[in-house]
Amino acid sequence: MSFAHPYVEVVFEKELYDEIEGLRVALPEVILSMKFLIEKNKYRGQKQLKDLVDIYVLTVGPEELDFEVFKLLYSREKFNLEWVVRYFRENEEFLASVVRELGVVFDREEFLFIISELKESLEG
16 A cells, blocks of 8 residues: 555554554455545556456455445545446456356345445445
């Protein structure tokens, strides 16, 4: 994470990381929030597809996401989830094949449900 990133201060201030073998690793909510900001960069292609795979895997992963962490980060730098839903739908077939190759179960409804819940929590 760049020290110029808008989330750096709050990540360390609120300890939004886990210590793993002496390294501070950002929580999944922090990583997701950072990836949600990529639409501002407006790039397309393989990097954005890789980010979409990361977003999918972290979103439907085994740990329940803490929406309060998202709200805290969103208050520092707003991110847009519409591009995630749009890009997911545009590339759903490709994404499904990639996550299956990774050994992850592809669950379209679960992913869209969690993103929808997150959007609602940020709006309310």
